[in-house]
Amino acid sequence: MSGPQAAGDAPLVQGQYVFGLLVRLCVNTAGGVGILFVILYLALSRSLPGDYAGIYHALRNLSPFLRPILAVSVLVYALLACGSTAALCIYVLHKVAGPLYRMERVLDQYRSGVPTRTVSFRHDDQIQPLAHAFNQWIGTLHRDRHRWLATMKDAERHCLQDEATCRSEMEAALRKIAEDMARYH
């Protein structure tokens, strides 16, 4: 299936997109934890002194020495992981945020009376059915408007005949339009 009908029936958020997001999150988290591991490994893997007394004293004094190293390594992890996850969020979520922003602009333009054209999102954007539903609504309004104007134009043609026929045809057209508009509530 392709075309507008397919866009209308497409899922709002595709499973592949969600899976991709989870995989990227997994890689991102693993990268952050990996960096934390490397920092701690480098800090802890230095050889201890060779003699018994040296090792004893080194181990006794290691805890206070490791405290700032641990704090800094966790801080580095947090900064790197937060930075990369923020970038990931902005990059991946723009496929939802972008169309939403676009639709907001279209709705603002519609309300301000600017001529409304059909909306289409980028190929790999999510929430495609939103554009389809909006186009469907605007399309219906356009068709109705054309029909009402055509009805009025048809009635005006009778003005080439006598005045009474013209007026009665116009009134009939207006009644038809009012009835037709009654479906909007």
Added chain:
Amino acid sequence: MRKSALQPPRPSVRYVNPRFQGPAVLAFTAIITIGGVIFWKLVDSEFQWVFPHAAIRGHYTFDSAYDIVRNLLSWHLAGLFFGVFLTGSILVLLLIAATRYGIGKAVDSLRMSANGDLSTPTGTGPIGELDRFGKKIDAARSDTLTSLQKIRSEAAALATGGMSPEEFRLRWDELKHRIRTIAP
């Protein structure tokens, strides 16, 4: 002439919507920070007794401090990874579910509008940006309904007659103009 010369490449537009992406970024940042703090507190408290304990035990069969805390560190790093990843995954799924719900309601509302229902509220849900979006759709529908109702009442009033031909013609033309402004 090459195709690219005729048709310049369309610039890649990457929209950023801070109201939508911002809270998600903050939530992920909070998860990572909380995970980091928990890891720091746990590992630090374990380090405070593991090394003195190893010093007192006396059998120094290790080359470095890493050999002493290898298992401890592995478990805590694995805990940090799974904790952050699983919580982040839950957040992703909640975000997607909220988006599906909110946008789904917006799509239903627009489809109902195409069938003539312009008054039932969209009800996109509690998430700020989606709620705002739903209100924008409702405002557009409400404007359209108001406009259509005015046109309808004017058409009905004109159809009843009882006015001079000049006035009728004037209001007829005005009505045509008003109809042209529907979804321009």
